[in-house]
Amino acid sequence: DARVTQTPRDKVxxxxxxxxxxxxxxxxxNTVFWYRQTMMxxxxxxxxxxxxxxxxxxxxxKDRFSAEMPDATLATLKIQPSEPRDSAVYFCASGxxxxxxxxxxxxxxxxxx
Amino acid sequence: xxxxxxxxxxVTLSEEAFLTINCTYTATGYPSLFWYVQYPGEGLQLLLKAxxxxxxxSNKGFEATYRKETTSFHxxxGSVQVSDSAVYFCALTxxxxQFYFGTGTSLTVIP
Numbered sequence: 001d002a003r004v005t006q007t008p009r010d011k012v013x014x015x016x017x018x019x020x021x022x023x024x025x026x027x028x029x030n031t032v033f034w035y036r037q038t039m040m041x042x043x044x045x046x047x048x049x050x051x052x053x054x055x056x057x058x059x060x061x062k063d064r065f066s067a068e069m070p071d072a073t074l075a076t077l078k079i080q081p082s083e084p085r086d087s088a089v090y091f092c093a094s095g096x097x098x099x100x101x102x103x104x105x106x107x108x109x110x111x112x113x
Numbered sequence: 114x115x116x117x118x119x120x121x122x123x124v125t126l127s128e129e130a131f132l133t134i135n136c137t138y139t140a141t142g143y144p145s146l147f148w149y150v151q152y153p154g155e156g157l158q159l160l161l162k163a164x165x166x167x168x169x170x171s172n173k174g175f176e177a178t179y180r181k182e183t184t185s186f187h188x189x190x191g192s193v194q195v196s197d198s199a200v201y202f203c204a205l206t207x208x209x210x211q212f213y214f215g216t217g218t219s220l221t222v223i224p
Contacts, residue, residue, distance in 0.1 A: 004156075031209070031210060033212070042214070042216045042217055043157075043202065043214045043216075043217070045211075045212070048210065048211070050210060055210065056211070091156055091157070093156075093157075095209060096209075097209060097210075099209065100145040100162075100164065100206050100209040101147070101159060101162065101209075102157075102159075102212055103159075104149075104156035104157040104158070105156050106155055106156045107155075107156050
């Protein structure tokens with residue numbers, strides 16, 4: 001059945017390194033959301049796209065985070081340089097305009113040492 | 114702005130106990146309301162939803178009724194099982210483009 005996929009599932013890196021997380025939304029979906037989940041802050045919206053265009057990325061630290069959709073089947077979230085405080089689980093979700101539901105991927109667990 | 118407030122946890126219940134997790138919302142107009150569930154190590158999954166006032170969403174024995182007069186969408190289950198142990202999130206959207214999630218309520222069911 002159709003589902004959102006995310007890679008990698010786990011990533012351990014050292015402070016200062018670049019991290020790229022990838023998401024494949026469900027085929028046909030035209031909205032993509034990036035969330036970050038931590039114990040302290042809960043679920044935070046980082047960015048969302050509609051028809052590959054960024055609509056809101058106000059939740060993202062602009063100096064180090066960037067999100068893109070090179071094509072309709074791939075969304076990326078990049079952190080450069082990474083810091084220990086970026087350690088979290090990052091979720092991608094996709095949906096379709098006019099259909100009020102989001103479908104979440106399994107997440108990428110990022111640990112920055 | 115739009116927001117969701119849900120009951121803080123953690124909640125610990127014995128198997129077959131009755132569950133209520135409270136959720137209230139603030140939004141203009143008529144949002145759609147959701148309960149999502151997150152099992153350990155997984156992403157969020159839609160549990161149930163309601164799109165208009167007085168609608169009742171139900172799934173897997175869970176129910177929630179959209180109460181506009183009290184701006185609430187409380188989650189209930191008559192008899193919980195160990196397999197219901199998870200984190201539950203209340204959420205709303207008005208447009209389908211912007212979703213607002215509560216902080217999550219952790220439920221542990223003990224045999």
